[in-house]
Amino acid sequence: MRLFLWCVLLMGLAVGVAVTMYSNPGNVIFVYQGNRVDMSLNLFVMLEAAGFLALYILIRAIRNTMKMPARVAAYRQAKRERDSNKGLRDALKALFEGRFGHAEKAAARAAELPENAGVAALIGARAAHRMRQHARRDGWLASVAHDKALSTARLMTTTELLIDEHQPEQALAAVAELNASGTRHIHALQLSMKAHQQTKNWPEVLRLVRMLDKHKALHPALSARLRELSYQSLLDDASHDAQAIARVWSTIPTADRVKPYVAARAVQALAARGLFDEARLAAEEALAAEWDERVVSAYRECAAPAGSPSLLAQIEKCEQWIKERPTDAELALTIGALCLRQKLWGKAQQYLEQALSDASSADMVRDTHLKLAQLHEALNHPDEAAQHYRQSALAQLI
DSSP states (O other), X not given: OXXXXXXXXXXXXXXXXXXXXXXXXXXXXXXXXXXXXXXXXXXXXXXXXXXXXXXXXXXXXXXXXXXXXXXXXXXXHHHHHHHHHHHHHHHHHHHHHTOHHHHHHHHHHHTXXXXXHHHHHHHHHHHHHHTTOHXXXXXXXXXXXXXXXXXXXXXXXXXXXXXXXXXHHHHXXXXXXXXXXXXXXXXXXXXXXXXXXXXXXXXXXXXXXXXXXXXXOSOHHHHHHHHHHHHXXXXXXXXOOHHHHHHHXXXXXXXXXXXXXXXXXXXXXXXXXXXXXXXXXXXXXXXXXXXXXXXXXXXXXXXXXXXXXHHHHHHHHHHHHHHHOTTOHHHHHHHHHXXXXXXXXXXXXXXXXXXXXXXXXXXXXXXXXXXXXXXXXXXXXXXXXXXXXXXXHHHHHO
């Protein structure tokens, strides 16, 4: 439709011009130093229009020629931008696909444009790291070391890659640099926790776990396991004397102290350093919160010396528990072992035989037979002792 209108317009214009020129009788005379030139007005108008058109074309040609270098530069810049952006997209795609060689090559193409060089360097560093090309990885990271806009991204990437390479000291140095810049966020805490975990710095791991738990940044199962490992390391530290282990135990929150895994470790650690009253109270608090065979076993293995008030208090407490749990084999074995230590032969035999009848695992059968053998040996019953020793050995083979 538009083409048809243009054709009609041009035809009308042509007809108008033809009619005007046909009916125009005017002349134009040019006189210069006795020379005279006559021409029709129509011809003069046509020549004037042609001259204007020629001058316009000449000026446009000159201007376009003068703008040519800038246009060529702009074209080349646009082409570089297109190629660099395409390289950046290809690098990301290849990195996510696991084609790390292609990702690094594409990142090199993308880095030719200064605006993309920083992000391309981070992609190239990750790709090189996945190929275990650590020298090239460090080269990529060094290329953006002076880019303040990418400082946080570079340090986070450096920390993550160094932790993956099991270089926690260097990773912690990067975290320290990141913290010095005033940047603090959850992922940095998570990376720092992993680095301290690799260096076995369990007190710091425990501190970071507590901070991350406040932000709900750890899965509850992972948080619980890291707490257990931290407490295990602190409580099993052989360099701690009685005063030090008591101080460590006092710093553990009540909610963690009654957890079976922690309580069992603490009972063993406290009793090993002669703190039998503290060990007994720790076990009793944990069992009051949650009954667990691990704590009962630790309670048995860390019995106080014979004749001591602590041992008598342990026996009394166990006898209270057995009334509530008459079929608990682990508890019966514990009472029997404590009575055997206190040389209460009748009670010891009664509870050990009860534990043997209710035992549900080979380990419990073995330990019970061993305690019965020790009981009969103390009572000078060599035949019964030998029989229980044999049964204990057979149970160990199962």
